[in-house]
Amino acid sequence: MHFTGDQNSAAAAPAPGSTRLLPLVITLFFAWGFCTVLVDVLIPKLKATFSLNYAEAMLTQFCFFLAYFIVSIPAGLLISRIGYLRGIVLGLLIMAGGCLMFSPAASMGWYPAFLLALFVLAAGITIVQVAANPLAAGLGDPARAHSRLTLAQAFNSVGTMIGPLFGSAMILAAGVATPDAGLSDAALEAFRVEQAGHVRLPYMIIAAVLVVLAAVCWWVRRSPMPSVRPVGHADYFRLLGHPRLSLGALSIFLYVGAEVAIGSALVNYLIMVGATNSEHAAGNLISVYWGLAMVGRFIGSYVLRFAAPGIVLAVCAVCAAFLALLAGVVLEGTPAAVAILAIGLFNSVMFPTIFTLSIDGLGEDTAGGSGILCLAIVGGAVVPLLMGLVADRVGLALALLVPVLCYGWVAAYGLLVRFGLLESRGKHAVAARKP
Template identity: 55%
Template sequence: MTSSTKAGGAQPSGTGANNYQFALVALTSLFFMWGFITCLNDILIPHLKNVFSLNYTQSMLIQLCFFGAYFIVSLPAGALVKRISYKWGIVVGLLIAALGCALFIPAASYRVYGLFLGALFVLAAGVTVLQVAANPYVTELGAPETAASRLTLTQAFNSLGTTIAPLFGAFLILSAATGDIATATGQQLETLRLEEADSVRFPYMILAIAFLVLSAIFAALKLPHIEEEEVSSEGGERASAWSYRHLILGAVGIFVYVGGEVSVGSFLVNYLHEPSIAGLPESEAAHYVSYFWGGAMVGRFIGAYAMRYIADGKALAFNALLAAILLLVTVFTGGKLAMWAVLAVGLFNSIMFPTIFSLALKGLGRHTSQGSGILCLAIVGGAIIPVIMGALADAFTIHMAFLMPVLCYIYIFYYGLKGHKVV
């Protein structure tokens, strides 16, 4: 970071609009990859639930370990990115993610649940560094007034990854075993469990190679250098990012949004397997998960255009309200109506993360890296809320557990209306 910036937004050193576009195109590959790797957890959960005979709460430890890494790694990652630049933060994140994927190979060999959780934690640590570097980088590469639209567009490619991942996982992971664990006994059961544990090796080896290739590419790329403003453009100069109320409320928004989205996505395969909903086999239900994440992708492409004309806060509140209504329909009905209502939630999830993120970073100036670290810290909601929802599903029913994310969307509705305003 070598250049100074002009008032109203950061400017890359010695670069023009073409450099902006090139950098944004390069960054979309990262958004795709971490969307893919995150959504693959939705396939890993029912898979490992079978392999290790887990209940809902135990299976949600997968999300606890994955998203718990955000809580532990985000603030150090923010400090690292501030020190070594956005570009080299991205390279470090890719290398750590590659290591995490590679650790799935010994985890499958020893068939120990704790090793799978450890591999997921390392993988998530790398993704955390990527998020801390890439999200604010996108908001800085252009005019501040179009930051939410720009981040929504790149997040659309994140959703492309989440749409493809269930199909990839269903084919390479859920379809790998040659029998039914639920009906197997004795040596046959042990053989099937070994087969299912081994089935994760190949897909995660491919992902490890992909992350290594991307790290080499980004190390070689010449990307614009960004230096954050010395003085915040709104709200005056403050001691740290923690002094901004709208940032803290935005962090809560990220917490409940990620928690709500991950909870819904994590339970979809098991939910669609329920006889009262669709009664689908797990491998077939996994294909329907793509509708959930595909809706988010479509919504983000639409939102990237529409939010150039609609106030960010109003768009956020509208989507949160409709997501809450759809979940209430899911809880209080059954069959195809409940199934399609919960899948449609993805469409309205679409703009939430990038909009909350960009609204929360507005006016932070030189505290933007720290603010990004705080927001990524809040992604730990994806670790905590699914475990609570799992406990509710065990204590009551999986049906009633969907009331948990309704509360999350009610808060996001408030943030879109009032909480995002800079004071």
């Protein structure tokens, strides 16, 4: 795949007929968005069931997104050898296995077992994402890569909008209960098993759907694909020498961390500011946060056909930072709830825009670049945990200053790219060949 630069490169054009796979790839974006956002609904349930503080509850996101750090590089190596679709099939089956692990975790009523299940689920998502992001960008005209990946991410947001409604109905509708302080050990264990049992069925349903989707991907595995070059460990160090990619990875780290930290805190924040007094209702409102991201991505898919992606990225990051600042230190009540939910609209184009800006010009090194960027998604583990630690010390509202700082860097990255301070490798290569 080649997004800009030497248009005579064999990697510049997609494989003939490969665009027919785009609907299937878009379905994958929906599936992992749906699975990822369920953690936001799971957090208040586990927090109450196991009497956790904010930092302990954020271990769910830490274990989930830690998988990106551990699995992304091996996933890039794997996909560069077995191809995009075979890698996706393996990732989907691992996702299904992680979902099935929620059943014994619920039967044991043991918090670490849930963390392990989340890690395995996320490991599968990581493999799928390392393959699907560059695949979506490469299935069509290279000049439309920004727009096409943003469109695919829009359907990811459809999943993240529907997921909280599904999770809230299946997990939170029965209520969120905290064990009484005077319970005996046996009674406490029984309480936790009973409460954790509400998590079992939704993940069993998801596992079945993922297996069907893996079967479909296996069926079409011989379809024409964009080219991908085998990657070695040394290639990752070489690729990190490109500032546009390495600083893009930092931007992914901070953006994902900010987005996940806010989503993870939404139920508790909305109850704290008085927007609702029900965890079930607050869980449903998470769909507004992610639904606005969906709307923004459909809009962004169109806008990015004409506007400079670096400027679009910077404007959205500044707006998100401003809203987080309002929600954290200025507003209260319903206005605060509106401000924090509206951040989703401006989150919309950040990931796909950072991603395509970062891999611009990598050509057949795109699989390696994708692995590095997906590794940076570990920000979703680190930033929420940091925000949880801050919240335990100074309160949840002031802890929103953590994502404010993250969005500040993302805006800076967009401006650095827009004003030519971080040229793509492809542009340097073309310049070097000019007489």
